[in-house]
Amino acid sequence: MYFGTNHSISNIGNHWEACNLRDLRLSNRASEIGSKMFEKPNSLIPHQMGDWASTKACYRFLDNPSVKYSSLISPYFSETKKVVMGYDTVLCIHDTSEINYGVSSEIDGLSQVGKGLSKGFLLHTSLAIVPSPFPKVLGLLHQEIHYRKPKPNKETKKLRYSRERESDLWNNALNAIGSSTTSTKYVDIMDRGADIYRVMEDSLSLSHDFIIRAAYNRKIVSEKKKLFELIKDTKPLGTVRLLIRKSSQHKKRIAKLKVASKEIVIQPSYPFQNKRPLKCRVIYAREVKPQKKEGPVEWVILTSLKANSFRENCKVLDLYAIRWIVEEYHKCLKTGCRLEERQLKDNKRIERLMDFLSVVALRLLQIKEQVKSGQHLFSKDYIDGVTLEVLERKTLKDTDSMTLKDFWIEVAKIGGFLGRKNDGDPGWITIWRGWDEVQKLCEGARLVRCG
Numbered sequence: 001m002y003f004g005t006n007h008s009i010s011n012i013g014n015h016w017e018a019c020n021l022r023d024l025r026l027s028n029r030a031s032e033i034g035s036k037m038f039e040k041p042n043s044l045i046p047h048q049m050g051d052w053a054s055t056k057a058c059y060r061f062l063d064n065p066s067v068k069y070s071s072l073i074s075p076y077f078s079e080t081k082k083v084v085m086g087y088d089t090v091l092c093i094h095d096t097s098e099i100n101y102g103v104s105s106e107i108d109g110l111s112q113v114g115k116g117l118s119k120g121f122l123l124h125t126s127l128a129i130v131p132s133p134f135p136k137v138l139g140l141l142h143q144e145i146h147y148r149k150p151k152p153n154k155e156t157k158k159l160r161y162s163r164e165r166e167s168d169l170w171n172n173a174l175n176a177i178g179s180s181t182t183s184t185k186y187v188d189i190m191d192r193g194a195d196i197y198r199v200m201e202d203s204l205s206l207s208h209d210f211i212i213r214a215a216y217n218r219k220i221v222s223e224k225k226k227l228f229e230l231i232k233d234t235k236p237l238g239t240v241r242l243l244i245r246k247s248s249q250h251k252k253r254i255a256k257l258k259v260a261s262k263e264i265v266i267q268p269s270y271p272f273q274n275k276r277p278l279k280c281r282v283i284y285a286r287e288v289k290p291q292k293k294e295g296p297v298e299w300v301i302l303t304s305l306k307a308n309s310f311r312e313n314c315k316v317l318d319l320y321a322i323r324w325i326v327e328e329y330h331k332c333l334k335t336g337c338r339l340e341e342r343q344l345k346d347n348k349r350i351e352r353l354m355d356f357l358s359v360v361a362l363r364l365l366q367i368k369e370q371v372k373s374g375q376h377l378f379s380k381d382y383i384d385g386v387t388l389e390v391l392e393r394k395t396l397k398d399t400d401s402m403t404l405k406d407f408w409i410e411v412a413k414i415g416g417f418l419g420r421k422n423d424g425d426p427g428w429i430t431i432w433r434g435w436d437e438v439q440k441l442c443e444g445a446r447l448v449r450c451g
Helices: 024-039 045-049 052-063 069-084 157-162 168-177 197-205 227-232 310-321 324-336 347-376 385-395 404-414 428-450
Strands: 089-100 119-130 136-146 185-190 209-213 238-244 253-266 278-287 298-303
Touching: 024 045, 024 052, 024 347, 024 428, 045 052, 052 347, 069 119, 069 136, 069 347, 089 136, 089 168, 089 324, 119 168, 119 324, 119 347, 136 168, 136 347, 168 185, 168 197, 185 310, 197 209, 197 278, 209 310, 227 253, 227 278, 227 298, 238 310, 253 310, 278 310, 298 310, 324 347, 347 404, 347 428, 385 404, 385 428, 404 428
Parallel strands: 089 185, 185 209
Antiparallel strands: 089 119, 119 136, 209 298, 238 253, 253 278, 278 298
């Protein structure tokens, strides 16, 4: 969970102790494996476990047929749902990512991913985030693994919509999260893959609101023009400056966007043509002076949120811009935890491993956000006392008034980060080298205290 006073960075193993594995020995083993993986997230299993006996025990655990992925990860979802009850508005950011093991992978049970012959699976994630100037990552609300099935030969349009499809992942996540409560309002934020009538309908039926980037040029009730033409011809309300994060299409920069908005009624398309039309608002944002070597930033956003004024429209755009955090989470899984480099013998092993890495990657993401925005938070409220005491003796710096961002920078310096003026934020490797060194010193300090 988020590193609050009751959820210090050192107690990550407590999650797996609460799992219902019907055997205390399995729960204890799960807690031990998870804690060791967190200590060295960028290493592979033998190095993470530390010795051959622990490595064999880890592989036996991953091979155990009585250990189910759902039994390992479900308690974590329940814990996150308890935490979100303390907030008025929680963003549910959904995204699907391909986990790719390449063409030559010998892992049994994988399916085709991408457009080629690569093997892997799809991972659909729903993150809980509190919107603020510095978004707070609360935890995982839902996560589902999906294996693609070959498309049946000569399948008709009617049959295609009657069978289980990849698009069901969005609805599965919404139903797993459940309805908004009287105290907490959920806002679903999704990319173009979720531009589906049934997804918007389910979101509203659960008393959620939605912000979805449009993918289809839909028919609009009582309008001659379709969606894209209609909104692009709408008079702009004004311009706004928005931080555009680095991606494969764009460099990180502050972009100036012109904003237009219009209330519309969407005409459901096949196979939902008999459903009632859906009322929402469309917001159009396009970069005014794009970079010469890049295309303009251009968003067409569908939302159920109230956005009558220019300021309210800009707020919706700000909320949609937070969607990149779920992409950072998948990056933590693939790069920080090296998920795609794990060559286990079958997909069931991978699924059990996914539980540990999903929680570890969430912690990595939280730390990454703390490095960026932790200048307003005190480390003593988030890090246990022994760790702070060890760091103070190691660096000769007062940790009582040290911010969370400065704490991680000092840890990274122990791991080799130089921290010069233009070095930017520390990377994963230096943070975890430093963290590993600090934890070794903490273990010695705890032994001295016990003695």
